[in-house]
Amino acid sequence: MKATPDFSYESEYGELVAGCDEAGRGPLCGPVVAAAVIFPNRKTEIPVVIRDSKQMTASQRNAAYDWIVKNTIWAVGECSPAEIDELNILWASMRAMERAVAKLSQKPDFCLIDGNRVPKNLNGIAIVRGDAKSLSIAAASIIAKVSRDRYMADLSAQFPEYGWDKNAGYPTAAHLQAIEKYGITQHHRKSFGPVKERLKNETSHD
Numbered sequence: 517m518k519a520t521p522d523f524s525y526e527s528e529y530g531e532l533v534a535g536c537d538e539a540g541r542g543p544l545c546g547p548v549v550a551a552a553v554i555f556p557n558r559k560t561e562i563p564v565v566i567r568d569s570k571q572m573t574a575s576q577r578n579a580a581y582d583w584i585v586k587n588t589i590w591a592v593g594e595c596s597p598a599e600i601d602e603l604n605i606l607w608a609s610m611r612a613m614e615r616a617v618a619k620l621s622q623k624p625d626f627c628l629i630d631g632n633r634v635p636k637n638l639n640g641i642a643i644v645r646g647d648a649k650s651l652s653i654a655a656a657s658i659i660a661k662v663s664r665d666r667y668m669a670d671l672s673a674q675f676p677e678y679g680w681d682k683n684a685g686y687p688t689a690a691h692l693q694a695i696e697k698y699g700i701t702q703h704h705r706k707s708f709g710p711v712k713e714r715l716k717n718e719t720s721h722d
Contacts, residue, residue, distance in 0.1 A: 521567055521654045523558045525628050525643065532556075534624035535652025536613045536638070539569070539660035541605050543685030544695070544711050545678075545704040546668050547594040548605065550612035551659035552620055552627070553652050554589040568647040569657040581662040584655050591619035592663050601707040610635040616656075628653050675701055 526533040538550040564583045565576050572580070584590060593615025595608035603611065614635045617627060627640030630653045634642050646653040665684050672681035678694045678701075685691070685703075687710055695704075695714055704711045 521647070521649050521651045523555070523651055525641075525646075525650045526555070526558065526652055529628070529641075530625040532622055532624045532626075533652060534617055534620060534627045534640075535630075535646070535650050535654070535656045536616060536627055536640075537630040537647055537653050537657040537660055538609045538612055539657070539664045540685070541609055542687075543668075543705075544687050544691065544708050545597060545685040545701065546664065546671065546680070547596050548600060548608050548612050549592060549594045549660050549664040549667070550609065550616040551590060551592050551656040551663065552613070552616040552624070553584060553655040553659060554620065554622065554624055555587075555652055555655070556589055556622075560587060562651075566651055566658065567654050568645075569654070569661040570647075572658070577658050577662050580655070580658045584659060588655060589620055589622055590655075590659055591616050591621075592659060593617075593619060597703055597705045600705050604707070605705075606633075614638060630657065671703060675703070 532554055534552045534554045536552045540548045564580045566580050593612045595612045600608040614637045627638045628650050629640050629642045630646035632642050632644050634640050647657040668684045669681040677698050679690050683691045700711055
């Protein structure tokens with residue numbers, strides 16, 4: 517595998533190629549957020565680190581985010597906790613990607629999707645570990661993660677006891693303890709194990 521992502525895949529599929537990725541499949545609350553990114557000029561020098569967002573520090577991600585939003589065509593789409601409960605997390609992720617692509621100011625010729633499945637309304641290919649191979653997908657992974665983390669930090673101001681500014685809604689020990697102590701909110705995903713358990717316990721105690 518290449519050590520750093522590049523534009524090899526993009527070059528194969530035309531001028532306007534969108535990379536797509538999502539963030540937030542694993543958390544117990546909040547939306548799943550997808551991003552789509554097109555590099556309009558692949559010869560532009562990139563002065564920041566752009567790779568799989570999970571391999572970057574928060575400060576690297578924030579610097580990359582700022583550069584990407586100024587120098588690319590990008591958009592974000594999301595699916596709410598209620599939609600995740602209705603569709604399941606896989607299909608909600610697919611829908612969030614479709615929404616992100618639909619919001620791009622220019623329609624892409626082709627989409628590169630991180631993972632092993634292409635959303636049914638998109639014309640593209642799926643690339644396993646795409647965020648480590650394609651710069652457009654890596655950029656989308658950064659936009660999706662930073663957008664979602666910031667959303668959860670804002671939400672944390674209304675629900676400080678859950679620590680979402682630190683755990684982004686993932687099932688950390690502190691978050692699970694907070695669910696046990698304070699119950700669930702309208703932002704929790706009711707179909708996810710620990711939340712479903714808590715709801716079941718509440719019902720059995722009624």
